[in-house]
Amino acid sequence: xxxVIRAEELSxxxxxxxxxxxxSFEIEPGLTGVVGPNGAGKxxxxxxxxxxxxxxxxxxxxxxxxxxxxxxxxxxxGYCPEGEAMPKELRPxxxxxxxxxxxxxxxxxxxxxxxxxxxxxxxxxxxxDKRMGQYSKGMKQRVKLAQGLLHEPELxxxxxxxxxxxxxxxxxxxxxxxxxxxxxxxxxxxxHILAELEALCKNILVLNWGRILASGSQKEIRADIKDxxxxxxxxxxxxxxxxxxxxxxxxxxxxxxxPAAGLLRIRVKDAxxxxxxxxxxxxxxGTTIHGIRSRSRSLQNIYEKVxx
Amino acid sequence: xxxxxxxxxxxxxxxxxxxxxxxxxxxxxxAACVQNKTIRNLVVLCWMLALTMAAVLFLVGQxxxxxxxxxxxxxxxxxxxxxxxxxxxxxxEDHPEISVGTTQNVLFYFFSTYLMPVGIFVLGLAMPSxxxxxxxxxxxxxxxSKAVTRGDYLLGKFCTAFGLLTVTWLGPVCAAxxxxxxxxxxxxxxxxARAALEHVLIFGVAGTIILSALALGVSAMSSREKATPAAxxxxxxxxxxxxxxxxxxxPWLRHLSxxxxxxxxxxxxxxxxxxxxxxxxxxPILGQMLGGIKAETRDALNHPTLAGALAALxxxxxxxxxxxxxxxxxx
Numbered sequence: 001x002x003x004v005i006r007a008e009e010l011s012x013x014x015x016x017x018x019x020x021x022x023x024s025f026e027i028e029p030g031l032t033g034v035v036g037p038n039g040a041g042k043x044x045x046x047x048x049x050x051x052x053x054x055x056x057x058x059x060x061x062x063x064x065x066x067x068x069x070x071x072x073x074x075x076x077x078g079y080c081p082e083g084e085a086m087p088k089e090l091r092p093x094x095x096x097x098x099x100x101x102x103x104x105x106x107x108x109x110x111x112x113x114x115x116x117x118x119x120x121x122x123x124x125x126x127x128x129d130k131r132m133g134q135y136s137k138g139m140k141q142r143v144k145l146a147q148g149l150l151h152e153p154e155l156x157x158x159x160x161x162x163x164x165x166x167x168x169x170x171x172x173x174x175x176x177x178x179x180x181x182x183x184x185x186x187x188x189x190x191x192h193i194l195a196e197l198e199a200l201c202k203n204i205l206v207l208n209w210g211r212i213l214a215s216g217s218q219k220e221i222r223a224d225i226k227d228x229x230x231x232x233x234x235x236x237x238x239x240x241x242x243x244x245x246x247x248x249x250x251x252x253x254x255x256x257x258x259p260a261a262g263l264l265r266i267r268v269k270d271a272x273x274x275x276x277x278x279x280x281x282x283x284x285x286g287t288t289i290h291g292i293r294s295r296s297r298s299l300q301n302i303y304e305k306v307x308x
Numbered sequence: 309x310x311x312x313x314x315x316x317x318x319x320x321x322x323x324x325x326x327x328x329x330x331x332x333x334x335x336x337x338x339a340a341c342v343q344n345k346t347i348r349n350l351v352v353l354c355w356m357l358a359l360t361m362a363a364v365l366f367l368v369g370q371x372x373x374x375x376x377x378x379x380x381x382x383x384x385x386x387x388x389x390x391x392x393x394x395x396x397x398x399x400x401e402d403h404p405e406i407s408v409g410t411t412q413n414v415l416f417y418f419f420s421t422y423l424m425p426v427g428i429f430v431l432g433l434a435m436p437s438x439x440x441x442x443x444x445x446x447x448x449x450x451x452x453s454k455a456v457t458r459g460d461y462l463l464g465k466f467c468t469a470f471g472l473l474t475v476t477w478l479g480p481v482c483a484a485x486x487x488x489x490x491x492x493x494x495x496x497x498x499x500x501a502r503a504a505l506e507h508v509l510i511f512g513v514a515g516t517i518i519l520s521a522l523a524l525g526v527s528a529m530s531s532r533e534k535a536t537p538a539a540x541x542x543x544x545x546x547x548x549x550x551x552x553x554x555x556x557x558x559p560w561l562r563h564l565s566x567x568x569x570x571x572x573x574x575x576x577x578x579x580x581x582x583x584x585x586x587x588x589x590x591x592p593i594l595g596q597m598l599g600g601i602k603a604e605t606r607d608a609l610n611h612p613t614l615a616g617a618l619a620a621l622x623x624x625x626x627x628x629x630x631x632x633x634x635x636x637x638x639x
Contacts, residue, residue: 104323
């Protein structure tokens with residue numbers, strides 16, 4: 001599969017401050033998450049991708065083209081910036097119509113597209129006649145996302161799109177993004193809400209101090225982390241008995257018991273060997289399982305391991 | 309099976325051209341300006357003045373027609389003037405290059421320079437709608453992610469300022485010329501008055517371009533909506549205050565006023581000194597009256613400080629460009 005975005009020895013500095021420090025990576029089509037703490041270089045990277053900033057050195061291409069000063073390419077991209085970025089005195093449809101025209105969409109289609117995207121991001125119609133200055137943060141977030149979708153881009157770049165949304169809103173936007181991805185839109189999404197990215201994105205890019213610490217699918221990154229081990233939280237009727245059986249089978253690195261809560265937390269030596277034997281070990285122990293959760297597969301865990 | 313939205317498709321139709329997209333930026337800016345009631349009223353005022361100017365030209369034209377309503381009225385008002393009026397009419401008819409060409413050149417110099425401040429004032433009011441508001445709302449980030457470059461964005465905003473000045477300054481002046489000569493008693497007025505139109509266009513277009521570019525620079529200075537109009541008006545007023553003081557102390561300081569510099573371009577374009585000399589040498593009675601003009605005024609008309617004005621305006625434009633370069637960018 002050819003990469004949508006390719007960076008080679010890309011750097012961007014602001015005076016003496018490094019925004020991005022000699023990074024090289026490739027981003028495949030689909031949903032990709034960009035993870036990193038504040039100041040990691042996420043916004044700088046997204047701004048270079050969307051042609052807002054010029055790299056100080058190195059090269060970045062999107063669909064094989066350089067984004068800087070390239071309207072033909074920008075027409076294929078949608079960008080939703082992190083902060084507020086909309087004129088307060090305008091109504092959303094007026095603004096979206098102008099932006100559609102700015103993207104080169106003919107006048108006859110511009111207004112209809114504005115309505116379609118507002119419906120897509122589920123901004124209630126009763127708010128369409130209000131000026132955007134009167135909007136809540138969540139509503140503004142939806143309009144911002146709508147303008148990114150307006151010209152039906154092939155790559156959608158979203159900087160913290162879930163900020164200010166309530167849980168229901170987050171779920172709706174996540175669903176919209178999944179739908180878009182299923183229609184062939186590549187989506188690059190930066191967020192500090194790791195749980196959301198985890199559910200949305202197969203691939204991630206971990207940034208810190210302007211460097212790429214890891215990139216690829218969550219599975220690949222886990223495999224590359226040296227001291228990574230599978231951690232499971234098992235809820236069962238007899239945690240002691242299960243722990244003893246697993247320990248005897250020599251598949252554990254360690255465990256932690258909470259008998260009162262019926263909880264057993266284990267760290268597995270070799271995940272492949274463990275899962276091969278898991279069913280039989282469980283049957284031998286005669287324990288009834290109420291629930292199993294992986295603690296190590298979370299993006300949070302990967303992020304912590306990578307940035308440690 | 310999850311329900312998928314089947315309406316999503318990449319846009320495959322024909323995209324509008326880059327000029328259409330630049331026009332969207334200009335159009336939005338103009339629409340925002342027109343929402344300001346004071347600007348709307350000033351636009352109406354400018355066109356009323358244009359109609360007044362056309363009426364003046366109509367009256368001047370009537371002076372060249374024997375037995376016209378105007379000459380009859382003058383004679384009726386004061387019968388003693390009959391001989392003088394008839395003599396003047398005859399003379400004016402014999403010298404159309406002076407009676408029409410020189411007269412309209414002088415009239416349009418004054419009309420252009422007196423209407424220019426209205427344009428400058430309107431630009432001040434429109435300052436937030438140029439770049440300031442986009443900086444304040446950060447919408448510039450969104451615009452620059454669309455299929456336009458920063459240059460396209462600035463060109464669109466420039467067209468907004470240019471458009472405003474066109475409807476408040478250049479347009480009314482040109483319209484007055486066309487309407488005034490259309491109402492004249494003879495079609496040859498268009499020919500004899502062509503120099504005035506040429507000067508109006510040179511001065512008006514140059515002035516409009518310069519003022520639009522300066523206004524963009526000032527509007528990019530700050531993201532506060534009150535700060536940029538204040539800066540523009542302060543610069544304009546201070547320039548006007550410094551100008552007479554500097555005349556007798558440090559004359560180069562006058563060039564800090566962009567309106568003074570533009571007037572120097574106007575004087576150089578319209579060449580009023582030549583008109584004064586022509587009138588003085590050729591027009592009976594009036595020529596002798598013009599001999600009483602102060603030497604200082606005569607010197608100012610004959611020797612406008614064009615080089616200094618152009619240098620000052622060039623420096624101002626460079627400063628404006630630097631401000632825009634520094635401020636109009638996403639980071």
